[in-house]
Amino acid sequence: MRLLFLPENHVLPLARLLAARYRFWGPAAKGGAFVFEEIADVSRLRLDYSTTLLPPKQAFLPPREILARIDIETHECRSPARPGKPIALFGVHPCDLHGLAHLDLAMGEPPADAPYWRARKDAFIVGLACVQRCMPESFCDSVESHRAGGPFDWMFTPVAGGYVVELRGEAGEREASESGLFEVAGESWKKNYDETRDRIEKTFSGRRLNLASLSSDLERSFQDGWWEKLADRCFSCGACTAVCPTCVCFDVQDEIAEGCRMAERCRSWDSCLIRNFAEVAGGENFRKLRSERLRHRMMRQGAYLAGRFGLPVFCVGCGRCPHACLGKISPLEAFEHSRKFPIRRYAQRLVEHIKNGVTRHE
Amino acid sequence: MKKLRIAFYSFTSCEGCQLSLLECEDQILDIVGAVEIVRFREASSFKGGEFDADADVSFIEGSISTAHDEAALQTVRMRSKKIVAFGACADLGGVNAIRNRQDAEVVKERVYGKYVKWIHTSAVRPVSAVVHVDYALHGCPVDKDELARFLFGLVAGRRWAEPVAPVCFECKLRQNVCIFHKGGTCLGPIVRGGCRAICPAYGSGCDGCRGLAPDPNLPLMRRILRDHGLGPDEIGRRLDLFNASAVPDAMRRELTGRA
Amino acid sequence: MSDAAGSAVDYLPELSTLAAVRPLTAAESLFHLDMPHRALGHHPGQFVQVSLPGIGEAPISIASSPTRPAGFDLCIRRAGNVTEAIHRLKPGAKIGIRGPFGRGVPIDDCMGRNVVIIAGGLGLAPLRSLIQYITDHRSRFKAVTILIGARTPETLLFPDEYGAWRSRDIKVEVTVDVSKETWLGHVGVITNLISRIDVDPDTTVSIVCGPPIMYRFVLRKLARRNLQNDHIYLSLERRMKCGMGKCGHCQINGLYVCLEGPVFRYDRIAHLPEAL
């Protein structure tokens, strides 16, 4: 691990350098909150931001994106090329870095998603450590994503007078040395750095979940009537998935363009909470009830995707969804509840299930 | 290929939805190139009577509030292969239906004084209460991009897929600060989206012009509105702005908490 | 990561040409497609994403065997935008294809065994691929039985092909839910047919495809015939948008039908509450 120091007043010059070579994304203030967006004028950069309304996911998986442009007459088709320059994400908090790592897994599982990777491949990612909790709803520490992790090239940790920057990989080294803005390690900031890291650990010492058993606990709670109770507080509006850094579900629809000559096959973010998400022709809906859809999302975050990719959990605790949810439903609540689910009731249901004669292996 | 014949008709309304077609400044030339518009009185003269065009798709703007409206609508239904309820008035009854919740005689008297006898109107109804409706374009007014997509979809030979997600979903995509977090109130969680949450995006809570989303959680909405200071009457007025005749009484009770 | 970037797949349809259309029932027709630039290279039970520009995409099972030369068949029911638009096409028209996707029927597990194929309604479409495969390599399989159910005689798929199947030493039993007097065959639900056949639990595999409600009853019946769950394969339908395990629509609990299915060995999904 190589550490360098960046004085506070070098941040903007550095951002400017990156902005010249990359499409520059960072946190900026908008309408009384913060958003992660492409910013032309780097002085809008707000490294003091709390959290953003949407995660930086949209840099690589935009809310609406054209997958193919197809000539309606000839059927000739092409994938729209992304604008030439790669993307730089500047100032990504640890939860969102972990979120990007999860996205990489979901979009990287073979067959990997080409539109995503075209944007993601040469992206330069700059992390920024959190020294305080961004909002009451966040629970990054419960799922252990309050520490630096995920795909960063630089990781900034604020210390007195500037940032200690951890460099990673070839791109991180190259950009740092080409910029000429970093300073070599001194003893004082080293001490400062360790202190900050200790402080972060102390600040983020919320209740840790038993991540080892989380997914099995959750899966066991599947038949619990508690989900129905929880769904009384759910509108099934999909706000939670929309703001989630790890949700990837999408819809694909054709649009007509260019004087009815071209079709644009577009994908747009979808949500497993939306009523018709699992409905097929003929009207069968595999998750018809609000409670089934809510449960599915929690299972995806806490069990399904985690299991699929060998992780303890697929939620990064950013707290965006409980903040967005008007019923104040938090994954943390579901994760914690799953442990309380009484084994006895599970056993009882299993017996019923076997009595029904359908399954043997439960 | 024969061009699709499209007609626009207007009943009790502000004609804003028809105007929305002209507001598609970027697509209008493509649209009129791709279809044959056989009735569109707001911007065009036609030979023949007002309601007697044979059309593949007829867009009905406005609610039905007079015997004349009703008879004309029947004619249009007979001469059209598909009927589109075009905008909130046609789709839900819209603002016009507010008067259904007032005494009909008082309503006329308030406006026409001693001349009420010259005024012949009935209760306000959505188009679907009179004839079979094939599609609905929601909103007051309809969203012009949605309208363009709808029309292009027709040209391409595709059935319209109704937006199902509530307003909140698109509100998040638009990176709005939730109106509730700003101290206001909003019906977005129970209202059908498709408007790209334009009201919250401009700092104003949703008033439900696109009608209720399927399977809305009304008790939860009531609790949240109550916690934000809205009583049963206020919730009722809020709902009635566009949905006075669109929401069944039982659901209305569930939302307002009052009989 | 760089691996993923290097091998990533786009959502671009390839061109195929509609070579022939054969109406089957009021709602279903058989479409024969040619791919000009390559063979499809599929396994029985796999599906493709079929698309028309401006209309959209839909997952459709491949209804012919890879052992048949030149092109492939799709048996398509009119159900919505894409399927209806395809029904409007004339031979010579172009159709977009992505795929094949998913896991088909594991032929190796069927070889050397008795095979019981159970098809309800449109479920026969994907299974026809397997049936053709079996007829083309008949000797590799032991006793083969096909149980077919449909609502009415008029909605039976491929009735003109049953003769050819039977001639390859395959037992074909057919039943309909309701019929007119002219129908001489069985009347009743498909599970009735299961009672009528021989099932040796040790040497038999069964492959089932049909409408969602059919599975429960068929499985109960097969269990009663002592067939083990790991000898049963089910082909399941879910909504799909990508075919590549990304869009999330086809998820059954933690599984993706498009990647791990659509054909599942029953013991691998029996514990999943959302499977059936």
Added chain:
Amino acid sequence: MHDHTNITVEHVARVEGHGNIVVNVRSGKVEEVRLEIVESPRFFESMLVGQDADAAPELTARICGICSVGHTTASIKAVEAALKIEPSEQTLLLRRIILAAEILQSHVLHVYFLVAPDVFAAPSVIPLAEKYPEIVKRALRLKKFANRIMTIIGGRHIHPVAMKVGGFSKIPEESEVLEILDLIETATVDVDETVNLFGEIHFPDFRRPSEYIALRKNGSYSFYEGNISSTANQDVDPVRYLDVIRESVKQHSTAKHVHLQAGRDCAFSVGALARYNINGRETLRPRAARAADALNLEQMKDNPFANNFAQVVECVHLVEDIQDLVSELLARGLKDERPPAVGSGHAHGRTRSHGPTRSGVGAVEVPRGTLYHEYEIDGHGHIVRANCIIPTGQNLARMEQDLREMVPGILDLPEDEIRLRCEMLVRAYDPCISCSTHMLDVKFRK
């Protein structure tokens, strides 16, 4: 020469709303002229009763989709007048800009889409688009310019969402306001071209003396505010609008007719030509004044067809207005001020005064003339009485009288031609029938 002619134009096309023209001629004499408004009545004044006062703008916007910014503005002004709410300078600027944009967009729509087809002998703008694509594209460009402004300031044109009692629920970003300035140059060229186009057009030479009414504010060409002015009444405070005009119900029309109080059946007209006549050429901005000269407007000020020219002149004037107003807005710097409570804009009880019932009048110039909203609001903030007087209703009597005066002079023409003339005359007023059919009551003083 026709002895007995019944001219009926059913459902006059290319106007907003449903109206018929009936003209009966016997022995060369016009016996009867009627403008029948068959639009279904809307009853807004009744629907307003019981509403929260700050819901009124959102509700009354739905009176008319074509001038919903105008209705919203009048409604807000009425509530603010009743409750003594003083909007900020920035709010006033924003309102003036969005109102200007709506009038511009409405005029463009009218002169290009509704009038031009007559002039180019086309049934609608669609064949026009095939024959003269450049003209139609220019119209769309201008419309889009105006629409963009309304989107930036109000969220959208039809039923704007950000305009509230007390202010705006969202203040535009500076970058968006700058975008308006960027668009001005093209818009200026386009309105100049519009003047050139209409300079080649000749309308029938039909002149008659008439009364005109418009809002006037000490010598400037005003839209947002001013006193009611006419040749007879100078500078009456809008609060006293019923001293100047009164409404009456006609059996053949669901829209009420409006007359001058001065004498029974004394018709007048409002709209672009009225504004020009009341304010005078010298109050126009320089380019607009030159446009008026180019179109000979001063010589035609007694010709109702010249309303179309006055609209073109106003287009030029409005683009200049917008440029100045936007520059002023930017020079002041945008402040993020919001009305007291964000949210729905109503049902917050912020219009609650716990005082006595108070009333207020909001008068504003909209595309077709002067629009009045008057509300009485009780101590709970609920509306207890409402009256709205719409420009088209004010023009109806004048339109009928014009028909009566014009038809005898054109009886030599073929019937189709007479019918077209009648339609053109009515269209020249740019009637908006949908919005004039809800009119109400109203204790008009007898």
